[in-house]
Amino acid sequence: xxSANPRSTLSLGGRSLHAMLVPIPFVCFVATLVTDIxxxxxxxxxxxxxxAWLLLVGLIVSLFAAPAGLIDFFGDARIRQLxxxxxxxxxxxxxxxxxxxxxxxxxRDAYTSVVPSGLILSALVVAILLVTGWxxxxxxxxxxxxxxxxxxx
Amino acid sequence: xxxxxxxxxxxxxxxxxxxCGPAPIDPSRQVxxxxxxxPIHQYLLPPMxxxxxxxxxxxxxxxxxxLKVQAFASxxxxxxxxxxxxxxxxxxxxxxxxxxxxxxxKELVMxxxxxxxxxxxxxxxxxxxxxxxxxDGVPDQETVxxxxxxxxxxxxxxxxDLYVANTDAVVRYPYTxxxxxxxxxxxxxxxxxxxxxxxxWTKSLTASPDGSELYAGVGSNSNIxxxxxxxxxxxxxxxxxDRATGAHREYxxxxxxxxxxxxxxxxxxxxxxxxxxxxxxxxxVPDYLTSVRDGAFYGWPxxxxxxHIDPRVQPQRPDLVxxxxxxxxxxxxxxxxxxxxxxxGTNLPVHYRAGAFVGEHGSWNRAVLNxxxxxxxxxxxxxxSGPPEDVVTGFLIDGDKARGRPVGLAVDGKGGxxxxxxTGNSVWRVSAASP
Numbered sequence: 001x002x003s004a005n006p007r008s009t010l011s012l013g014g015r016s017l018h019a020m021l022v023p024i025p026f027v028c029f030v031a032t033l034v035t036d037i038x039x040x041x042x043x044x045x046x047x048x049x050x051x052a053w054l055l056l057v058g059l060i061v062s063l064f065a066a067p068a069g070l071i072d073f074f075g076d077a078r079i080r081q082l083x084x085x086x087x088x089x090x091x092x093x094x095x096x097x098x099x100x101x102x103x104x105x106x107x108r109d110a111y112t113s114v115v116p117s118g119l120i121l122s123a124l125v126v127a128i129l130l131v132t133g134w135x136x137x138x139x140x141x142x143x144x145x146x147x148x149x150x151x152x153x
Numbered sequence: 154x155x156x157x158x159x160x161x162x163x164x165x166x167x168x169x170x171x172x173c174g175p176a177p178i179d180p181s182r183q184v185x186x187x188x189x190x191x192p193i194h195q196y197l198l199p200p201m202x203x204x205x206x207x208x209x210x211x212x213x214x215x216x217x218x219x220l221k222v223q224a225f226a227s228x229x230x231x232x233x234x235x236x237x238x239x240x241x242x243x244x245x246x247x248x249x250x251x252x253x254x255x256x257x258x259k260e261l262v263m264x265x266x267x268x269x270x271x272x273x274x275x276x277x278x279x280x281x282x283x284x285x286x287x288x289d290g291v292p293d294q295e296t297v298x299x300x301x302x303x304x305x306x307x308x309x310x311x312x313x314d315l316y317v318a319n320t321d322a323v324v325r326y327p328y329t330x331x332x333x334x335x336x337x338x339x340x341x342x343x344x345x346x347x348x349x350x351x352x353x354w355t356k357s358l359t360a361s362p363d364g365s366e367l368y369a370g371v372g373s374n375s376n377i378x379x380x381x382x383x384x385x386x387x388x389x390x391x392x393x394x395d396r397a398t399g400a401h402r403e404y405x406x407x408x409x410x411x412x413x414x415x416x417x418x419x420x421x422x423x424x425x426x427x428x429x430x431x432x433x434x435x436x437x438v439p440d441y442l443t444s445v446r447d448g449a450f451y452g453w454p455x456x457x458x459x460x461h462i463d464p465r466v467q468p469q470r471p472d473l474v475x476x477x478x479x480x481x482x483x484x485x486x487x488x489x490x491x492x493x494x495x496x497x498g499t500n501l502p503v504h505y506r507a508g509a510f511v512g513e514h515g516s517w518n519r520a521v522l523n524x525x526x527x528x529x530x531x532x533x534x535x536x537x538s539g540p541p542e543d544v545v546t547g548f549l550i551d552g553d554k555a556r557g558r559p560v561g562l563a564v565d566g567k568g569g570x571x572x573x574x575x576t577g578n579s580v581w582r583v584s585a586a587s588p
Contacts, residue, residue, distance in 0.1 A: 043467045045256075045381040052257040104197045107259045109379040109432060111467040112195055 006082075008146030009075025010068050016146035018072050021065035022092075022136070026129055028058030029099060033122040039114045048106070048114050051122070055103045062096050072146070082143055084135040091132035095125045174200070177435035177521045180485035184439075184541055188483035190458060194434035200520045201262075203270040204555035209577050212556060215547035216583055219502045222545065225291060225571060225582040226283055231276035232573045232580055233355065234492075234561035236308035240330050241566025243283045243292065245573065245580055249276025250304040250320055250354040256380065270517050270555075272576045278302045280317070282333050283580075290569055290582055296333040299326065303347075307358025307369065307414070311396065318356035318369055321347025323394060342367075343399040346387045350374050353388075353428075355491070359414040360396070362421050367394040369401075370425060372410035377430050377465045378454045389453045391425065391445055407451035407477060413493025413511070413562070417444070420535035426490035426511055427480065429457060435519045436486045442493065442511060442530065442537070443480035452477040482537045487516035488524030492562035492573070496529070500568025501585050508532045510544065510570060512559040525549045527559050527572055527583075545572060545583060 008016035032054045039047035069089065072079060079085045102121040106113050139145040174194050182189040209227075216222045226232070229247055236244040252264040279300040283292035299305075299317065307318035315328040315335070324339040345356050353372025360367050373389040374380050391411050393404035410428035417424050423445040429438035430453065438457045450473055452459065454466045459479040462469065484490055492512030496505050508531040513524035527545035531538050548557050557577025565571050569584040 045379060048379075049257040052259065056258045101197065107199075108195060108465070109375070109377045110465040112465045113379070115467075 004149055005144035005147050006078040007076045008072050010071045011146065014148055016068075016072060018065060018068040019140065019146060021061055021068060024061040025058040025065060025096075025099075026133060028054045028061070029095065029122070029125050029129060032058070032102070033119075033126045036114050036119045036122045040119055043111065045110070048110075051114065051118070052103075052106045055099060055106055059096075059099060059103055062099070066092065066096060076145075079139070079145055082139060082145075084138040084143065085145075088132045088135040088139060091128050091135070095128040095132065098125050098128070175434060175436075177519055177523075180488075180523050181540070183436060183483050183485040186482055186537070188439045188458070188485070189436075190439075190461060191434060191436050193437060193464070196432060196434075199432050199518055200435070201266050201518060202520055202522060202553070203266055203517050204515065204522060204525070204549060204553055204558075206270070206272060206576055207550070207554045207556060209556045209579065213547070214545050214557070214572075214581055217542070217544050219504070219586050220544070220583055221586045222581055222583050223291060225580040226281075226295070227577075227579040229277070229281070229578045229580070230274045231272060231575045232560075232578065233575045234306050234308065234357075235563035235571050235573050235580065236310070237563050237565050237571070238310060238328075238330075241285065242333075243285075243563070243565055243571065243580075244298060244308055245281045245283060246305050246308060246561070247277025247279055247281065248302070248305050248355075249278075250351060253348065253350045253352065266517060270576075272578055274578055278304065280305060280308065284333070285567075288567075290565070290567055290584060294333075298333065299335045299339075304354050306355040309358050309360045309367065311360045311364040311367075314396075316342065316358060316360075316367060318345065318358040319347075320351060320354040320356055321345055323356075323358065323367065323369060323399075341399075342396070343369075343392075343394050343401055345369060345392070346371055346374070350380050350384055352376075352380065353410040355410075355412060357412045357414045357425070359416065359423075362416055365396055367396055368392065368404060368414050368423060369394060370408075370411035370414050372412075372428070373453060376432065377463060379465075382454075385454070391423070404447060405445045405449045405451065407449075407453045407455075407473070408445075409453040411445075412491045414445075415493050415495055415509075417509075417532070417535050418495055418497045419532075422535060424493065424495075424509070426484070426493045427451070428489055428491075429486075430454070430463065431487065431518050433463070435521070439483040439486045440488050440490050441480040441484055442482045442490065442509065446478070450477050451480060458483075482530065484511065484513070484528075484541065485523060487519045489514035489516065490524075491560045492527075494562040494564055494570070495532075496564070496570075498564045498568060499570055501570065501583070505529055505544070508537075510562050511541070512562045512572060514558050514560055514575075515548070515555070522549060522553065525555065525558060527562065527570075544570075545581070548574075548577075 515525035
């Protein structure tokens with residue numbers, strides 16, 4: 001018998017691995033926008049260097065967070081029926097691809113590693129993440145994806 | 154205004170995603186006084202085309218007609234520069250500098266690329282002395298002349314004072330003719346900008362014809378200010394150092410990585426070869442050979458070849474760009490010239506006796522490799538007068554494997570051209586095929 005809530009296929013001790021990992025790239029990419037803006041305003045290389053590290057860490061953790069999310073997505077048909085899951089998934093994959101390009105842009109030397117292409121990509125990624133984050137939270141807090149049923153059954 | 158430019162670059166970005174950059178042009182369009190300078194192309198993924206090091210395995214370089222080549226020394230540990238003492242003894246500087254601190258992820262990759270492009274032998278930190286007692290051009294005695302140096306490169310003798318440019322200081326040693334080993338600790342004449350970053354670490358050294366001044370080449374601390382402009386104090390310049398007091402001033406600036414400092418014998422003008430900036434495309438910016446004018450500014454980092462602005466440098470300095478001068482003679486892009494010697498003292502065929510030899514270490518960031526050879530540039534009245542000619546080649550085989558890479562050059566006591574080969578761990582001697 002299936003539980004009423006959509007299940008997280010890849011979980012550790014009943015906790016969705018994707019939900020545990022996905023905040024890390026999210027925070028890294030938001031912070032990249034912040035350090036990009038500070039670099040744009042100050043031309044102090046420290047901030048551009050910070051952006052490069054944040055992007056790299058965000059991408060590395062995404063290598064685990066994204067497949068974990070896909071496994072959950074394909075692991076339970078009820079998740080695939082949720083519009084929020086599609087928006088969350090497609091949006092995050094787009095943000096990930098843009099961040100790969102952004103990481104390459106950030107390997108340039110000095111000013112053009114950030115301004116303007118890097119800065120534009122960082123801002124675009126954060127805009128996408130606001131939408132995918134909103135929908136991702138809906139998956140858990142409104143649709144109960146991966147949430148264990150307690151008592152009521 | 155800023156955002157109009159943002160839009161233009163966003164469009165450029167889309168283009169960059171589809172293509173991987175322009176095809177390299179023929180380097181012959183970029184030699185001489187007026188090189189073709191294509192539009193800037195900033196990569197999404199810079200080409201890292203490093204020649205695989207395969208070694209010589211008994212082979213020798215190829216020389217132009219009328220010349221012959223022989224191994225002068227082999228089995229060395231990263232020989233990079235050469236100096237010939239008045240009695241004909243040849244000094245070979247074994248040297249290297251450890252990679253600097255990693256400030257961003259790219260440097261992890263760059264350090265690896267650098268490692269792949271060089272010999273696996275751990276560099277020596279010393280100067281060896283080679284002596285030819287038989288007079289056949291090949292040395293039969295070898296001693297460790299000075300040991301335990303710190304990434305040495307430039308050497309010059311003035312009277313009985315022998316100066317060595319370590320990466321962080323010029324040190325003076327007492328020398329008497331015929332000496333084969335110096336054990337004296339030496340006296341520091343002058344500090345030079347060294348670590349901890351020390352991006353371009355080779356400090357070339359020469360003396361003014363009257364011996365009163367020394368000139369030291371101090372390369373930039375980055376490709377294009379990515380370590381911060383504060384890391385560039387005193388760098389990308391040629392220092393004039395007073396031999397008596399050790400006081401210095403910047404003789405010429407804006408020279409990204411000046412090496413091969415030499416006085417042209419006819420006009421007594423200082424010349425140098427300069428490694429220009431990377432990552433603006435396969436054909437930017439051409440490296441060059443130039444006379445060095447007192448007080449002149451050659452552009453780095455703000456501009457190149459006069460007033461061509463580099464968009465990677467902010468804040469810009471229009472006041473400096475306005476006075477930036479173009480160099481004398483382009484050598485084409487990414488050839489990495491590290492050695493220069495004027496040929497008037499050679500015993501080579503007459504054709505080669507009125508110009509300069511340049512050692513081109515070779516490219517690492519260009520899809521089609523460039524350099525990896527020694528060229529001859531004819532001079533008339535102290536100025537370059539024609540296109541460069543290949544003199545010593547064969548460092549590359551199959552287009553992408555390196556047997557060796559030429560660096561420092563010198564003319565020995567018998568008029569032969571000596572070539573330090575840091576990747577082949579050898580020194581080659583080129584002489585006339587028939588005396």
